[in-house]
Structures are given as structure tokens and as C-alpha cells.
Amino acid sequence: MTVVPLACMAALVSGFGRVTTAQQKVTTHTNPAQPQITFNRDIAPILYRSCARCHRPGEAGPFSLLTYADAKSRAHQIAVVTKSRFMPPWLPDEGDLKLADELRLSADEIARIQAWVDKGTAEGDPADLPAKPKFAEGWQLGKPDVIVKATKAYALPASGSDNYWNFVFRAPVDRTRWLKSIEIRPGDKWLVHHANVLVDRQQNGRRHEIDPGAGFGGMELTIESEAFDPDSHFLFWKPGSIPYVEPDGMALRLDKDTDLILNTHLQPSGKPETIQPTLGLYFTDKPATMHPVLLQLENDRMLDIPAGDKHFAVTDQFTLPVDVDVLAIYPHAHYLGKDLRATAKFPGGGSETLIHIPDWNLNWQAVYRYAQPVKLPKGTTISMNFVYDNSEKNVRNPNDPPQRVVAGNRAVDEMAHLWLQVLPQQSAQEKSDPRTPIVEAMARHNLQKNPDDFEAHYNLAALLMGRGEVPQAIAHFEQANRVRPNEPTVNNAFGAALLAAGRTEESVPHLTAALNARPDYFDARYNLGNALASLGDFRGALAQFQAAVRINPEDANAEANLGSAFAETGDLKQAKQHYERALGLNPNHELARENLQQLNQTLHDSPK
Amino acid sequence: MSEKFLTFRLFSGLLVATISLCVCSKPLLSRNHQRFATDLEGKPFDLSRAARGKIVVLIFVRTDCPISNRYAPTIQQLGAEHRNDATFFLVYPGKGETSDAIRKHDREFGYTFASLRDPQHVLVKQSEAQITPEAAVFDAGRRLVYHGRIDNLYEDFGHARKTATTHELADAIEAAIAGKPLSGNATPAVGCYISDLE
Numbered sequence: 001m002t003v004v005p006l007a008c009m010a011a012l013v014s015g016f017g018r019v020t021t022a023q024q025k026v027t028t029h030t031n032p033a034q035p036q037i038t039f040n041r042d043i044a045p046i047l048y049r050s051c052a053r054c055h056r057p058g059e060a061g062p063f064s065l066l067t068y069a070d071a072k073s074r075a076h077q078i079a080v081v082t083k084s085r086f087m088p089p090w091l092p093d094e095g096d097l098k099l100a101d102e103l104r105l106s107a108d109e110i111a112r113i114q115a116w117v118d119k120g121t122a123e124g125d126p127a128d129l130p131a132k133p134k135f136a137e138g139w140q141l142g143k144p145d146v147i148v149k150a151t152k153a154y155a156l157p158a159s160g161s162d163n164y165w166n167f168v169f170r171a172p173v174d175r176t177r178w179l180k181s182i183e184i185r186p187g188d189k190w191l192v193h194h195a196n197v198l199v200d201r202q203q204n205g206r207r208h209e210i211d212p213g214a215g216f217g218g219m220e221l222t223i224e225s226e227a228f229d230p231d232s233h234f235l236f237w238k239p240g241s242i243p244y245v246e247p248d249g250m251a252l253r254l255d256k257d258t259d260l261i262l263n264t265h266l267q268p269s270g271k272p273e274t275i276q277p278t279l280g281l282y283f284t285d286k287p288a289t290m291h292p293v294l295l296q297l298e299n300d301r302m303l304d305i306p307a308g309d310k311h312f313a314v315t316d317q318f319t320l321p322v323d324v325d326v327l328a329i330y331p332h333a334h335y336l337g338k339d340l341r342a343t344a345k346f347p348g349g350g351s352e353t354l355i356h357i358p359d360w361n362l363n364w365q366a367v368y369r370y371a372q373p374v375k376l377p378k379g380t381t382i383s384m385n386f387v388y389d390n391s392e393k394n395v396r397n398p399n400d401p402p403q404r405v406v407a408g409n410r411a412v413d414e415m416a417h418l419w420l421q422v423l424p425q426q427s428a429q430e431k432s433d434p435r436t437p438i439v440e441a442m443a444r445h446n447l448q449k450n451p452d453d454f455e456a457h458y459n460l461a462a463l464l465m466g467r468g469e470v471p472q473a474i475a476h477f478e479q480a481n482r483v484r485p486n487e488p489t490v491n492n493a494f495g496a497a498l499l500a501a502g503r504t505e506e507s508v509p510h511l512t513a514a515l516n517a518r519p520d521y522f523d524a525r526y527n528l529g530n531a532l533a534s535l536g537d538f539r540g541a542l543a544q545f546q547a548a549v550r551i552n553p554e555d556a557n558a559e560a561n562l563g564s565a566f567a568e569t570g571d572l573k574q575a576k577q578h579y580e581r582a583l584g585l586n587p588n589h590e591l592a593r594e595n596l597q598q599l600n601q602t603l604h605d606s607p608k
Numbered sequence: 609m610s611e612k613f614l615t616f617r618l619f620s621g622l623l624v625a626t627i628s629l630c631v632c633s634k635p636l637l638s639r640n641h642q643r644f645a646t647d648l649e650g651k652p653f654d655l656s657r658a659a660r661g662k663i664v665v666l667i668f669v670r671t672d673c674p675i676s677n678r679y680a681p682t683i684q685q686l687g688a689e690h691r692n693d694a695t696f697f698l699v700y701p702g703k704g705e706t707s708d709a710i711r712k713h714d715r716e717f718g719y720t721f722a723s724l725r726d727p728q729h730v731l732v733k734q735s736e737a738q739i740t741p742e743a744a745v746f747d748a749g750r751r752l753v754y755h756g757r758i759d760n761l762y763e764d765f766g767h768a769r770k771t772a773t774t775h776e777l778a779d780a781i782e783a784a785i786a787g788k789p790l791s792g793n794a795t796p797a798v799g800c801y802i803s804d805l806e
Contacts, residue, residue: 063674073704075804081765084764158718159678159681161770161771269678270680271677396769
């Protein structure tokens with residue numbers, strides 16, 4: 001494994017002052033009778049198709065490549081960067097599986113560019129110039145249904161290395177909507193290398209903000225969710241990309257009180273800049289009927305790369321418990337990642353490369369969608385094979401001199417992740433959620449790799465809980481709680497599971513711990529209120545429901561339970577008020593209605 | 609290219625300056641009759657007279673070269689660190705770079721050095737510069753003692769280090785101050801090709 005592929009090295013050497021020599025080689029292969037290569041006839045079509053989407057005013061490319069003058073003033077640079085395939089940025093090797101929107105120049109196109117520069121950058125006959133490409137101005141999909149701007153701008157310093165910033169957007173919806181696309185407008189596009197949107201259903205991310213709306217730093221973030229609702233969409237932006245529109249039936253659910261977190265990778269420009277991104281949301285009235293899963297292979301535990309190691313391999317294998325269609329793939333490593341490969345080995349023999357990136361570059365990471373879904377039968381083993389270079393030869397090595405590197409979220413740490421968006425296939429007779437076998441198999445696989453995998457224990461517990469297997473769920477919540485004793489999410493879910501199992505007294509310390517860590521935790525207040533009520537401590541319950549209602553004044557259940565707590569402590573007037581409020585929030589709230597009727601009866605029977 | 613005696617026609621139409629005998633192999637800084645770099649007011653810039661007794665550092669840049677722009681804080685800092693011994697000039701070799709655009713650019717990027725326009729590539733040739741950003745160091749006798757990259761932040765397009773680990777320009781300035789010769793060949797810079805601006 002050489003550090004830089006040989007072709008790339010050759011380009012590097014030829015790039016400086018010796019471009020001409022290298023190009024003459026190319027041109028000697030061309031037919032001498034061939035007419036002169038001109039911008040108008042030969043080069044403009046290449047630039048229009050493969051470069052102009054970013055290299056035009058207002059877009060991510062730092063300069064435009066739309067006119068002869070534009071191209072001429074960058075001619076040698078264009079020759080060098082196309083020859084080395086640094087531009088257009090497209091990391092995967094050409095394989096058997098076709099990817100959507102492949103942005104790769106053909107060998108012929110590259111040779112044409114070299115010859116054009118070599119022969120003096122002729123402009124040619126204006127009649128040969130094709131029509132300028134038409135690009136949609138502004139929002140690429142037309143006016144969004146909702147536009148939301150980051151509350152506060154982020155001040156990007158003039159200098160320094162790559163920078164990571166997260167902006168928290170409150171989902172501007174007052175009811176559940178179905179999202180078919182998000183257009184991410186990062187602001188000054190060329191400062192933003194790429195950006196991801198994460199759906200934060202529990203509004204956990206905003207707790208990292210020092211001031212509300214300020215956003216927070218960090219390269220990677222984990223979003224926890226208490227419901228079985230695996231995040232299943234890649235909401236990814238890279239320069240020059242047109243927002244992806246989900247097909248009918250694949251929309252993403254967006255509820256009220258959900259945050260969207262925009263994770264951006266920024267690069268200083270040389271002067272101070274401010275970034276204040278905007279999101280455009282596009283809704284559909286067609287709810288999700290198909291539920292993809294983001295399948296993750298990873299082996300961060302294997303990541304312990306000795307300083308100077310040029311070829312450190314990390315692998316993971318996962319065998320599919322069901323047939324799936326693979327829709328998209330997203331390999332992810334940091335700066336030491338070198339050669340990233342994913343392979344599918346079929347149960348009947350044979351294999352196929354899902355993706356191969358021979359010269360990984362974090363700056364150009366992307367989600368790759370397949371032109372056609374890739375069908376993988378049950379029993380197929382997906383392998384992740386990543387190779388890392390922690391030597392000083394790797395110029396992207398963040399440590400000088402190289403240091404031992406382990407897994408982590410910071411840019412100087414490493415990652416070995418491979419995400420696949422898969423659509424589990426299910427026969428019409430099966431009633432169960434087709435996602436569960438995959439999520440369960442993934443969690444069990446992860447626990448095999450790491451018995452202390454917090455997320456796997458938690459996910460498995462949540463899934464078992466959803467299936468009604470309460471004792472098994474409790475066992476995994478207990479493990480998750482052992483790994484991270486102070487995690488409020490786990491303490492709450494663990495407490496709720498104990499409550500469901502009738503182990504009320506045991507639930508109280510966990511719910512209390514959740515609230516100690518996070519006093520405004522609505523679910524934990526509500527659960528603790530219920531626990532105390534079933535233990536007969538109505539005064540205690542009353543306090544919890546009062547707090548719950550303060551945190552979320554629009555929850556009918558909390559209002560109804562607060563009503564009951566008042567009723568139990570003898571304050572019938574207050575009880576009535578809260579039952580009525582519960583019914584105001586949800587006119588179909590059975591419990592509130594029945595209790596209110598009963599209460600009215602009591603008040604009627606025993607007037608003061 | 610190295611001439612022993614030169615008479616200069618100054619902008620006003622008057623003469624005259626002479627330069628002492630040169631025995632060096634590197635070309636002397638010279639300005640012929642018609643071709644010259646200017647400051648932003650359009651006055652011809654005379655490197656042989658600039659910053660007498662000090663080292664002169666020329667940094668070739670472009671307002672629209674992303675890599676040279678990214679270097680702005682580094683360049684500004686290097687100039688500040690060596691201000692007692694070296695005078696820095698930014699040189700814009702692009703014909704289309706107007707004085708106003710350059711002033712605006714310098715302001716935005718926090719440059720405080722004098723900027724020069726070199727549309728006829730007089731300083732480019734004297735400095736043997738090929739790339740923006742590229743540095744040229746002239747000693748107090750106005751001999752070109754270094755030209756090449758500022759540091760090794762970029763190894764190639766798309767191959768950038770987190771921070772530079774070698775600092776060729778700073779080393780060259782130190783050597784020039786100490787009057788020591790530089791060893792080895794300079795590494796070419798990574799950035800935008802000046803030849804594309806011809």
C-alpha cells in the first residue's frame with residue numbers, strides 16, 4: 001500500500017512548472033490529423049457538466065468556471081487537479097455498482113483538458129460554444145414550505161485548522177408533518193465542506209448550548225431517542241449537491257418539539273467569517289409507508305493505531321437476518337483513514353464490492369446513493385475493511401510527530417464506521433415491523449464485539465420493551481445503567497420498565513436519579529408521579545405532576561394525572577380544573593372524561 | 609540578464625541611478641525602461657531603493673486564489689514577527705487586479721503591508737515566482753536568496769496538514785538576517801499558477 005497512489009504522485013511531480021512535459025505525453029497519443037482542441041468546443045462542455053455546479057457565483061467553488069476567461073486564468077491548475085482526480089471531488093473507485101450522480105471525469109476528458117492547456121488554451125470558434133448550463137437560482141427545489149434560519153451566527157476565525165460547529169433548529173411545525181426533503185443553505189457555501197442534519201426528537205442536543213440558539217462545537221454527535229424510532233435517513237449536504245427528495249412512502253416524520261441539528265464541517269478562509277445557515281423544509285402529505293434502517297458496521301474498539309503504523313486494518317462483519325435493498329452507503333473515518341472498502345459476500349457464494357475508496361479524504365466525505373437499489377439476500381455478510389495510515393507520510397495526520405490514536409469524537413481521534421441505508425424486505429403476510437430483526441441483530445452483534453456497548457444494551461432494551469418482553473428489557477436496561485449510571489435517559493427508561501413490571505419501589509431511585517441529572521425531564525417527572533401515586537404517596541405525586549405540567553403545559557396525560565393527584569389529596573376544585581384542562585388539550589381523553597364525570601357526580605351529591 | 613551598468617528612466621522623465629558592479633550569479637533587481645511594478649497609487653516601485661538596509665520579502669498573491677487567501681493570517685504574522693529586519697510586500701501579478709479591489713481585499717484579510725501591482729510580471733520574473741502564494745526573499749544587497757513555498761501546510765491540492773511542520777520562509781528570513789547561505793533547493797508552492805495570468 002503506497003501512501004499516495006502512483007498516478008497521483010506523478011501528477012504532483014508534473015504539477016509544478018513541468019506541466020507541459022507531462023502533457024506532451026498525452027498529446028502524442030492523439031491523432032495528428034485531429035483538429036485543435038478549443039475551449040468552446042472541447043472544454044466548455046466538460047466544465048459545464050462537471051464543474052460549474054459548484055464553480056459559479058454564490059456556490060461552493062471558490063471561483064467560477066463558466067467562461068473562457070475564467071478557465072484560462074486557472075488553466076494549469078485545472079490541468080493538475082483533474083489529472084490527479086482531486087477535482088471534481090469524487091472518492092469512490094469505479095465499480096460494478098453504479099452510484100447516482102457520479103462526478104467522475106473520463107480518461108478522455110482528462111486527456112482533452114491536458115492537451116488544451118498544453119497547446120496554449122485556444123478559445124476557438126464562438127459558434128462551437130454550447131449554451132450555458134441553467135441552474136435554479138436560490139432554493140433548488142423551489143420555495144420551501146418552511147424556511148428556518150439559525151438563531152445565532154457562528155463566528156469562524158480567520159485561521160486555524162478545520163472547524164466543526166452544530167446549529168440547533170427548533171422544528172417549525174405545530175403538528176406532525178412528513179418531510180420529503182431538506183435543503184441546507186449553509187450561508188457562505190465555500191466555507192462549509194459538508195453538513196449533516198440530525199433529527200433530535202428529544203431535544204437533547206440543545207443542552208450543549210451555552211446560550212439558547214448559540215449552537216455548540218464538536219465533530220461528531222450522538223442523538224439519543226427513547227422511542228423505537230431508528231433514524232433512517234441520510235440528511236446530508238455537500239457542495240454542489242441538489243437536495244435529495246425522498247420518494248413517496250419514504251418521508252421522514254417530523255413532530256412538534258423536535259430539534260434539527262445541523263452539524264457542519266467548516267474551513268477558515270483567511271479572514272474572519274460568520275456563518276448563519278438556513279434550512280428549507282419541503283413537506284408531503286404522503287406519510288411513510290416504507291421504513292428504511294441505517295445499518296451500522298463499526299469497530300471503534302479495534303482502533304488503537306500505534307504511532308507510525310502505515311497500514312492498520314480495522315474490520316467488522318454483519319450478516320443480514322432478512323432480505324434488504326441497500327439504497328445508500330456512507331463510509332466514515334477521520335484524517336488517518338486511507339483505504340475504505342465495503343464488500344457483500346453472498347450466502348450462495350460470490351461477492352460484490354459495495355464501495356471502495358482508495359484515497360480517503362475526510363473533506364470530501366459524502367453519502368453515496370446507488371443508482372438502483374442493491375438487493376442483498378438474507379444471510380449475506382457485509383464486511384467493512386478500513387485501512388489507516390498513522391505515519392508521518394500521511395500529510396493529513398493531525399499529530400506531528402504521529403501519536404498513538406484511538407477511537408473518539410474529536411478530529412484527532414479516529415472512527416471506523418460504515419453506514420448503509422437499507423430497506424428491509426417483508427412478505428405481505430408478516431405483520432411485525434420489518435426493522436426490528438435488523439435492529440435487534442445489530443444490537444446483539446455489537447454486544448458480541450463489546451459487552452459494555454451502552455447503546456446496544458439500550459437499543460435492545462427499548463426494542464424488547466416495545467415487544468412487551470419486559471423482564472428481558474429490564475436486564476438490558478440494567479446493563480446500560482451499569483455502563484453509564486448517571487445517564488438520565490437510561491434511568492428514566494429503566495424506571496419506566498420497572499414500573500411496567502410492577503417493581504414500583506425499585507423504580508423510584510432510578511427516576512429520581514434521572515431528575516437529579518436533568519430537573520426539567522418531563523418524562524421522568526411524569527413517571528415518578530405515577531410511581532409515587534401507585535405507592536400511595538399522593539402528595540409526592542402531586543408535586544411531580546405539577547412540575548411536569550410546568551415543563552410541558554400541553555400534555556393531556558400530565559394534566560389528567562395532576563387532576564387525579566389533586567382529587568386524591570382532597571382538592572376537588574383544583575382536580576376539576578385540571579381534568580377540564582386535560583380535556584381542553586385532548587377532548588377524547590377517556591380517563592379525564594370519566595374522572596371528571598365521577599368528580600362532578602361527587603360534587604353534585606355532596607354540595608358544600 | 610545581469611547588466612553591469614544601468615541607467616534608469618524615472619517616471620518623471622528624468623534620469624539617473626547607477627548600480628554598483630555585480631559579481632553574483634543571481635540576477636540583480638532591475639527595472640527596464642517600460643516594464644515595472646507599481647504601488648497602488650500607480651507609482652513605479654523600485655525594489656533596489658525600497659527598505660534600504662533591510663531584507664525584502666515579496667509574497668505573490670491573488671485576490672481570488674483560495675490557498676493564498678487562506679495563508680493571510682500566516683503571512684501577516686510572519687511580517688509582524690520580522691518587522692525590524694524585513695519589509696514585506698504583497699505582490700498581485702494579475703492584470704485584472706485593480707488597486708481598489710486590492711485595497712478592499714487587503715482590508716478584509718487584515719493585511720497591513722504595502723501592496724504592489726505587477727501586471728507585467730517584472731517582479732514575478734525577478735523572483736522566479738510561479739505560484740500564489742509564493743515567497744521571495746531578497747537580502748539587503750537585493751540578491752534573491754529564496755523563492756518558494758511559505759511552509760508545508762499544503763503538500764498538494766487536497767493534501768493539507770492540520771498545521772505546517774516546516775517553515776521555509778521563516779527559515780530563509782532568519783538565514784538572510786544572519787547572512788548565512790540557504791542549503792538545499794526550495795520546494796515549490798501549492799496554489800494558483802501565475803502563468804495562467806499571462
